[in-house]
Amino acid sequence: MFNGWSESGGAGIITNAGVSYNTFSKNNIANNRVGIDLLGAPSNNIIAHNNFINNEQQVALEGSNIWDYGYPSGGNFWSNYMYTDLFSGFNQNELGSDGIGDVPVILDKNNIDRFPLMAPITPFDAGVWDGETYDVDVVSNSTATNFYFNPDDGPFLRFNVMGENGTSGFCRVTIPKDLLWTEDGWTITIGDQPITDYTRFEDENYTYLYFTYNHSTPHIVLIQGTSVIPEIPSIITTAIFTLTTLIATTLLKTKRKSQSP
Numbered sequence: 001m002f003n004g005w006s007e008s009g010g011a012g013i014i015t016n017a018g019v020s021y022n023t024f025s026k027n028n029i030a031n032n033r034v035g036i037d038l039l040g041a042p043s044n045n046i047i048a049h050n051n052f053i054n055n056e057q058q059v060a061l062e063g064s065n066i067w068d069y070g071y072p073s074g075g076n077f078w079s080n081y082m083y084t085d086l087f088s089g090f091n092q093n094e095l096g097s098d099g100i101g102d103v104p105v106i107l108d109k110n111n112i113d114r115f116p117l118m119a120p121i122t123p124f125d126a127g128v129w130d131g132e133t134y135d136v137d138v139v140s141n142s143t144a145t146n147f148y149f150n151p152d153d154g155p156f157l158r159f160n161v162m163g164e165n166g167t168s169g170f171c172r173v174t175i176p177k178d179l180l181w182t183e184d185g186w187t188i189t190i191g192d193q194p195i196t197d198y199t200r201f202e203d204e205n206y207t208y209l210y211f212t213y214n215h216s217t218p219h220i221v222l223i224q225g226t227s228v229i230p231e232i233p234s235i236i237t238t239a240i241f242t243l244t245t246l247i248a249t250t251l252l253k254t255k256r257k258s259q260s261p
Helices: 234-259
Strands: 011-014 023-025 028-030 034-037 046-048 051-053 057-060 105-108 111-113 121-129 132-140 143-148 156-162 168-176 187-190 193-195 199-202 206-214 219-224
Touching (some): 011 028, 121 143, 132 143, 132 156, 156 168, 168 219, 193 206
Parallel strands (some): 011 034, 023 046, 028 051, 034 057
Antiparallel strands (some): 105 111, 121 132, 132 168, 143 156, 168 206, 199 206
């Protein structure tokens, strides 16, 4: 996987001829003559969750590649994307925004971003738990900063959003299901205002929360669930309870025997 920041006078990312089955994800590819150079017919690469910003030519193409992770995960942010986000769903025909553009980005017939993101994606490091590294991704037209997550403090995460006063902001937050989850509903507040009209999308591994707000002063976004990693799984809890009960019973029997005449 290639990820990082690329800004140059030439090509941001250059692939070798015939390069296949690689993943290019979570890159800021900005202010290059060519964002990503795929000449030489590389194929079957995944190029998704990247920010293509103000490149003279966003991509140079040959071959056939994958440009999104499906719905609702989405594809890439393209700074020259000019369409709206009025609809949602796999076919983008259900009324209501979802942070994904209503019209796909057709680079050529073999290279289509079916689910372009409506704003840059910012991955936040949520830590390493049980040996696995977790990210929480935020797609937003606000500047998102100061991400905080610590399961020892409770089942929540927070970050700041800031934008031009008087404008509308939106966030699309991707949360791993085994990192933070809820048994009923999410509690979302921005500043001191509760957000009750958020939209939730899900796939096998992630929850996606979409909500809007008005920019004024910098806001703290607080997202609260009901459960958080690394809570002890119920099977382990049951085993510990059983073992504790067994030890207590054994000690009680031993005490009674020692007290017998």
